[in-house]
Amino acid sequence: MNCTLQIFLDDRWVDCAEIEFNGGLCQWNHLVAYALEHPDAPLSLAEPVDMDIRAARTMPAFLYDLVPQGAGRRFLLGQLQLPDGPDADFPLICAGAFNPVGRIRVAEAVDYLEKHLARHPNARDLPGLTIDDVAGRSAEFAERMHLHGMLGTGTTGVQGAAPKYLLTHDRAGLLHGDAVLPDGDATQHLIVKLPRGNSAADHKVLRNEAAYMRVAAELGIRTHMDLPTLHGDVLLIPRFDRIVRGGKVVRLHQESVASILGLSGFDRRPSLFDVTAAIRRVVTDPAAETLEFIKRDVLNLAMRNTDNHARNTAVQRVDGQVQLTPLFDFAPMYLDPEGIARTLRWYRPNTQVELTNWADVLVALPVPDSERQMLARGLNQFAVQIERLPDVLEEQGVDHDIIKFLALSVDAQVRQLQAL
Ligand SMILES: Nc1ncnc2c1ncn2[C@@H]1O[C@H](COP(=O)(O)OP(=O)(O)O)[C@@H](O)[C@H]1O
Ligand SMILES: [Mg+2]
Known part of the structure; x- marks a missing residue:
């Protein structure tokens, strides 16, 4: 064939x-x-x-x-x-x-x-x-x-x-x-x-996806200029891989990080260190995209978006620049009835032991020291945003029980980032 x-x-x-x-x-x-x-x-x-x-x-x-x-x-x-x-x-x-x-x-x-x-x-x-x-x-x-x-x-x-x-x-x-x-x-x-399935939890996840995206936008994460909107139990997501320009459609190169990592097949679980390395190999500004990627992961942890697999992050080429696409598939996935535990994690190169503290992740990242300091500063400043999260979640209409459930994970992220 x-x-x-x-x-x-x-x-x-x-x-x-x-x-x-x-x-x-x-x-x-x-x-x-x-x-x-x-x-x-x-x-x-x-x-x-x-x-x-x-x-x-x-x-x-x-x-x-x-x-x-x-x-x-x-x-x-x-x-x-x-x-x-x-x-x-x-x-x-x-x-x-x-x-x-x-x-x-x-x-x-x-x-x-x-x-x-x-x-x-x-x-x-x-x-x-x-x-x-x-x-x-x-x-x-x-x-x-x-x-x-x-x-x-x-x-x-x-x-x-x-x-x-x-x-x-x-x-x-x-x-x-x-x-x-x-x-x-x-x-x-x-x-x-x-919704993924017919359960109340499936509907809840989808209902909160639009609000989650607004929260990410508010916190300065790269999002598409047109955010998703909810209509009944249907989410309308404007696409960022198509641009209508002068009566023509421009189709942008878009590729998952699973693809740039060379992962054939589904269900492969690379370490987030390998994912970061793969992103750095292809993007135009590796330092900026590394910071963006780590901030997204801070939000994954704080807001319990556990389904962070290698096809839920992608890169695109726009006007000659290769970068992470705007954020997508960002939702309270901890609620999913299939019980999705955090898919990708920071397994330290060599030892393969999981690191769960940003200070340790930064030490283990294979980047020049000047960049490590810049990342630490950027993440330390991001703590100010994460501290505001409970209010922003409220303002953007995330369900109250979710906001309550996130209190601990938000606090843990604030403390870790402040310590950098
Ligand atoms: N706004 C968007 N523009 C372009 N492609 C997108 C956008 N949102 C998602 N995608 C692509 O569509 C795929 C499926 O969307 P996703 O939200 O991840 O669905 P699911 O919740 O079923 O995993 C993604 O893996 C990505 O390739
Ligand atoms: Mg997806």
């Missing part, structure tokens, strides 16, 4: 690489013409554009960012009549990666979508939906999702466990499936996220 990857450059899709997966061996290479013409536009910041043929037992790490997960995965497995498991990953991208987050797609998956749409002629040129149609999940919305069969709305192109749709506003402010709305009609790109 093989497939061709395409990348969106200068307002068009360009063939850039081919991948072959046979008998447990995955080989891939850039197309020669692509390597010659676009040496500056890599598929992954960890993979230089060259003419080498790479071979491995697994798919290259960056492809795992395109593998459908959650509801989109289950839907496609049914369509393809495949049992679930790692062997399904490659067939799943060949069918489902026609419109992923970021700027890479699979040509064969685009054909798959076309065939799907041909079977549902009514799925094209449907009138748009309003936010209320979506939030109320009206009959209209259900029919639309069925017609697009999860495909036009792009569920297979966005990762994570919660059911979600990629919807796009047209000029009249109505919503369409992202994959079926022409770029020329698009004005704003959104992720529509529903």
Whole structure:
């Protein structure tokens, strides 16, 4: 089985690489013409554009960012009549990666979508939906999702466990499936996220995600200028990997830290020291991004966002600068009914013992001493913000029982940061 990857450059899709997966061996290479013409536009910041043929037992790490997960995965497995498991990953991208987050797609998956749409002629040129149609999940919305069969709305192109749709506003402010709305009609790109499950706790997590994001913004963490908003039990998240400019859509390079770490597969748990090192290798300003990443982790701890796995942090390239994307998937995950313990931790290099104090983490970070001092100062100043957290949580409408529950973890962070 093989497939061709395409990348969106200068307002068009360009063939850039081919991948072959046979008998447990995955080989891939850039197309020669692509390597010659676009040496500056890599598929992954960890993979230089060259003419080498790479071979491995697994798919290259960056492809795992395109593998459908959650509801989109289950839907496609049914369509393809495949049992679930790692062997399904490659067939799943060949069918489902026609419109992923970021700027890479699979040509064969685009054909798959076309065939799907041909079977549902009514799925094209449907009138748009309003936010209320979506939030109320009206009959209209259900029919639309069925017609697009999860495909036009792009569920297979966005990762994570919660059911979600990629919807796009047209000029009249109505919503369409992202994959079926022409770029020329698009004005704003959104992720529509529903609760992970049906329990009250699932609803509570999603309800508080918008407030959590406002808190992070208030504390000076990098957030998208348009923050998520809650409509009923539906979260509308403006996307930061698409920019509408002069009637065109710019698709930005976006890649998870799992990808820049070269982690093939899911459920890998690198030490946060390794994650930091990987971020530093690819970003334009390593010192600034290290401080930003650690501040986010201070908030993860203070606000008990335990689900800090390597696909919940990503980097992007904007105007030539590589940096962490704005924050996403930041929520009171300690409430999740599946009982999610903090996923990634600071395991000291060499000893692999977990460090739980920022002073120890800073000592163990392999950075120049001048930078270590700068990090300590930056985090020490951040203590002032964290001290305000109880008030900010209140102001931004986080549920009271959550605020109460966070009191201890907020205090612990304030004390640690003040001691730096
Ligand atoms: N605002 C955004 N702009 C662009 N991509 C995003 C945005 N928010 C999330 N993503 C991407 O969508 C994926 C799924 O979203 P996430 O909020 O992590 O869902 P889940 O709660 O199901 O894990 C993320 O891993 C990230 O790649
Ligand atoms: Mg996620």
